[in-house]
Amino acid sequence: MVSNQSDTFDIGGELTVHRLGFGAMRLCGPDIIGPPEDEANARDVLQCADDVGVDFIDTADSYGPGVSERLIGEALDASRDDLVVATKAGLLRNRESDWIAHGDPDYIRNQVLASRDRLGVETIDLYQFHRPDPDTEFEASVQAFAELKDDGLVEHVGLSNVTVEELETAREHVEVATVQNEYNVGNREHEDVLEACEEHDIGFIPYAPVGWGSGFEGETREAVESVADAHDASVYQIALAWLLDHSDVTLPIPGTSSVEHLEANVAASGIDLTDEERATLDDV
Numbered sequence: 001m002v003s004n005q006s007d008t009f010d011i012g013g014e015l016t017v018h019r020l021g022f023g024a025m026r027l028c029g030p031d032i033i034g035p036p037e038d039e040a041n042a043r044d045v046l047q048c049a050d051d052v053g054v055d056f057i058d059t060a061d062s063y064g065p066g067v068s069e070r071l072i073g074e075a076l077d078a079s080r081d082d083l084v085v086a087t088k089a090g091l092l093r094n095r096e097s098d099w100i101a102h103g104d105p106d107y108i109r110n111q112v113l114a115s116r117d118r119l120g121v122e123t124i125d126l127y128q129f130h131r132p133d134p135d136t137e138f139e140a141s142v143q144a145f146a147e148l149k150d151d152g153l154v155e156h157v158g159l160s161n162v163t164v165e166e167l168e169t170a171r172e173h174v175e176v177a178t179v180q181n182e183y184n185v186g187n188r189e190h191e192d193v194l195e196a197c198e199e200h201d202i203g204f205i206p207y208a209p210v211g212w213g214s215g216f217e218g219e220t221r222e223a224v225e226s227v228a229d230a231h232d233a234s235v236y237q238i239a240l241a242w243l244l245d246h247s248d249v250t251l252p253i254p255g256t257s258s259v260e261h262l263e264a265n266v267a268a269s270g271i272d273l274t275d276e277e278r279a280t281l282d283d284v
Contacts, residue, residue, distance in 0.1 A: 103133030
């Protein structure tokens with residue numbers, strides 16, 4: 001799986017974006033609940049992303065809940081033709097900060113209205129089903145998203161946290177533009193989903209693109225550090241560069257609440273891996 005390193009991808013065959021996007025989850029308070037301590041800084045980060053050429057932003061109604069979407073609507077004109085804002089529905093939050101799957105079709109139809117209002121748009125560019133709900137028939141949830149597309153409330157439909165089988169089932173009901181699953185150099189559990197996306201020219205949005213917490217450990221960390229040293233780069237930048245190099249359909253969405261960190265993430269798109277470095281990272 002060797003990339004041609006195209007800089008852009010056409011989501012749904014129509015929405016052209018630079019492949020390195022921005023994940024807006026971290027713009028909320030602790031545990032992704034409530035507003036951040038400094039909302040002005042959060043808006044500055046979003047404006048900086050726009051200024052440095054990031055044109056694909058990912059969020060969800062459960063981030064806050066509602067906080068991330070609201071901040072995007074306040075900081076940016078999400079209705080612009082040159083900016084793609086993706087959001088999601090299908091998860092609830094509680095006081096314990098749990099993430100609870102909720103794919104009831106009526107709930108999804110209500111949430112799309114709230115998300116449109118917070119983002120300040122008539123039509124959501126990309127609306128994603130956040131997670132299959134074991135208490136709701138998967139096809140019923142997907143059909144709700146298909147109807148929202150038919151009604152013009154959303155332009156494209158995506159999925160998140162799905163298997164290949166669920167992806168194929170969803171494609172029987174609606175054109176799937178993207179899939180968002182956890183994936184990074186240290187966790188390739190969903191390689192089969194990525195390969196299915198490649199086959200159908202579906203955008204693959206790897207969340208946790210630089211891992212969780214401190215990133216990677218063991219042999220993976222050693223391999224990434226060796227490549228990072230050769231480029232005078234951080235391990236996080238190399239992890240992002242590998243994702244961009246690994247497949248032309250990947251759309252990494254690193255998130256941060258820091259302008260400095262954002263600029264470092266964007267710089268990762270300019271790192272070219274050698275064949276030897278690619279093989280080193282592919283083999284860990």
